[in-house]
Amino acid sequence: MSSPPLPVPLRLELQGITKDYPAVRANDNVSLKVAPGQIHAVLGENGAGKSTLMKMIYGAVKPNAGEIRWNGQAVQVASPAEARKLGISMVYQHFSLFDTLTAAENVWLGLDKSLTLAEVSARIVEVAQGYGLDVDPLRPVHTLSVGERQRVEIVRALLTKPQLLILDEPTSVLTPQAVDKLFVTLRQLSSEGCSILYISHKLDEIRALCHHCTVLRGGKVTGEVDPTQETNASLSRLMIGAEPPALAHRESKAGAVVLDVKGLSLPQQDPFGMTLKDIAVQVRAGEIVGVAGVSGNGQQELMAALSGEDPRAAANTVTLFGQDISAASPRERRVQGLHFVPEERLGRGAVPTMPLSFNTLLTRTEAVGFGGWLNLKAASAMAADLIQRYNVKAGGPGSAARSLSGGNLQKFIVGREIDAKPKLLIVSQPTWGVDVGAAAQIRGALLALRDAGCAVLVVSEELDELFEISDRLVVIAQGRLSPSVATKDATVEMIGEWMSGLWTGAAQTVAAKGAAHA
Numbered sequence: 001m002s003s004p005p006l007p008v009p010l011r012l013e014l015q016g017i018t019k020d021y022p023a024v025r026a027n028d029n030v031s032l033k034v035a036p037g038q039i040h041a042v043l044g045e046n047g048a049g050k051s052t053l054m055k056m057i058y059g060a061v062k063p064n065a066g067e068i069r070w071n072g073q074a075v076q077v078a079s080p081a082e083a084r085k086l087g088i089s090m091v092y093q094h095f096s097l098f099d100t101l102t103a104a105e106n107v108w109l110g111l112d113k114s115l116t117l118a119e120v121s122a123r124i125v126e127v128a129q130g131y132g133l134d135v136d137p138l139r140p141v142h143t144l145s146v147g148e149r150q151r152v153e154i155v156r157a158l159l160t161k162p163q164l165l166i167l168d169e170p171t172s173v174l175t176p177q178a179v180d181k182l183f184v185t186l187r188q189l190s191s192e193g194c195s196i197l198y199i200s201h202k203l204d205e206i207r208a209l210c211h212h213c214t215v216l217r218g219g220k221v222t223g224e225v226d227p228t229q230e231t232n233a234s235l236s237r238l239m240i241g242a243e244p245p246a247l248a249h250r251e252s253k254a255g256a257v258v259l260d261v262k263g264l265s266l267p268q269q270d271p272f273g274m275t276l277k278d279i280a281v282q283v284r285a286g287e288i289v290g291v292a293g294v295s296g297n298g299q300q301e302l303m304a305a306l307s308g309e310d311p312r313a314a315a316n317t318v319t320l321f322g323q324d325i326s327a328a329s330p331r332e333r334r335v336q337g338l339h340f341v342p343e344e345r346l347g348r349g350a351v352p353t354m355p356l357s358f359n360t361l362l363t364r365t366e367a368v369g370f371g372g373w374l375n376l377k378a379a380s381a382m383a384a385d386l387i388q389r390y391n392v393k394a395g396g397p398g399s400a401a402r403s404l405s406g407g408n409l410q411k412f413i414v415g416r417e418i419d420a421k422p423k424l425l426i427v428s429q430p431t432w433g434v435d436v437g438a439a440a441q442i443r444g445a446l447l448a449l450r451d452a453g454c455a456v457l458v459v460s461e462e463l464d465e466l467f468e469i470s471d472r473l474v475v476i477a478q479g480r481l482s483p484s485v486a487t488k489d490a491t492v493e494m495i496g497e498w499m500s501g502l503w504t505g506a507a508q509t510v511a512a513k514g515a516a517h518a
Contacts, residue, residue, distance in 0.1 A: 009072030011195040017066035026052040028219040041206040044216035045435040046407025047393040058090040059083040087163030091153040104137035107156040132181035143272035166197045203232040240437040252471040255285035258455035264317040274298040288456040290470030298479040307340040337423030349413040352402035357383040390415035407434040477501040
């Protein structure tokens with residue numbers, strides 16, 4: 001008589017994990033179990049403690065209490081290098097890449113030195129192609145967009161053939177077709193026994209991909225569910241205690257042309273940049289125009305030309321209310337009513353080491369007096385008002401920007417620019433890494449701004465977001481901009497195809513259809 005099979009040990013088990021910081025308890029007695037081959041979602045609003053928990057598993061942060069068990073054995077993961085030796089890989093939400101090195105050199109640093117740099121470069125190309133990720137191993141990281149950097153992180157993690165892969169918002173830079181392809185790969189990894197901890201704010205993804213879900217709120221576990229048996233509404237209630245408010249997206253009543261871009265062509269500024277080719281787009285008062293596209297197709301260059309960071313545009317290619325602003329500085333554009341939210345929160349949208357009160361002064365002048373004297377009390381009051389109205393979790397106006405979670409800093413920066421009452425607001429990646437409640441709040445604020453008569457241009461790689469808030473859509477691919485299409489006449493599949501530059505002919509058909517409706 002054969003003996004029964006021995007139980008397979010859990011891949012990862014956390015028991016009573018607690019982490020305290022001077023002002024907050026980030027994790028409070030957290031327990032979590034991940035089986036071999038399980039795709040396990042960790043869900044929670046911004047500041048719920050998800051990232052801190054992942055960093056402890058990966059050895060980047062040490063817990064104050066509790067035990068980590070790996071394949072049935074108690075372990076102390078002292079560093080990311082030790083985590084990788086165990087078979088744990090992680091893709092951070094905020095990336096850990098050296099700007100001055102190439103993508104291949106960054107990947108090479110995380111591997112044992114049994115492979116040469118040339119061999120690593122070849123493997124990057126092979127893995128990137130297999131996963132539907134466009135990564136050039138020879139490009140210096142400082143020339144990459146945020147989305148392209150995330151692709152390097154994903155490829156670096158996959159090259160280690162991990163037993164446990166931690167992914168933090170991995171699909172925010174992918175087309176719908178590439179997301180489907182990545183999911184096929186993740187399911188294949190799962191079937192081979194690789195466990196996956198999956199952090200995402202896209203509830204549809206979690207329900208479609210994950211086998212199990214642990215929900216955190218305020219650093220504590222508030223529930224464990226089978227996401228395939230849940231709805232978006234029930235997951236939202238577990239995560240934030242309520243369903244996100246429904247957006248009231250009334251049909252827009254577009255007014256006069258505010259931003260008019262025509263014939264904008266700009267050669268790339270570095271060998272790895274994108275050349276803009278004959279860009280043409282209009283944004284009218286009281287409408288939101290969404291720009292879709294895979295990261296690295298010219299979004300950064302377009303934003304620099306529109307915000308004033310790149311003043312090389314030819315005369316009369318960029319006009320605001322009919323006035324030529326092609327060579328105007330960012331400050332001159334703000335004076336005329338153009339405000340801008342960059343995709344990079346830390347270092348562009350906010351100075352990491354400065355308090356929130358000082359960060360309000362980066363683009364606002366209400367607290368700047370005669371002769372440039374600063375009214376620090378007024379700046380602090382402005383920051384406190386933004387914290388309160390946009391539900392920013394922060395220690396107060398004196399908190400350094402870098403002390404906030406990514407989603408809470410995003411709410412602060414977007415709120416700072418909306419509160420300036422702009423006539424034209426240009427926003428890049430408005431809800432990247434933001435939980436469903438905060439995303440709904442930001443999108444609602446953008447719609448309210450539109451309804452108040454502001455012209456809004458939104459660049460986003462979140463197609464669901466663009467379909468939810470945009471009145472018209474354009475797609476950027478290889479430095480070219482498609483014709484615009486009314487959102488009601490577009491489909492996700494069509495926009496996904498256009499992201500590959502395949503809009504000639506199709507765009508004419510859609511335009512004719514829109515004209516017939518009119």
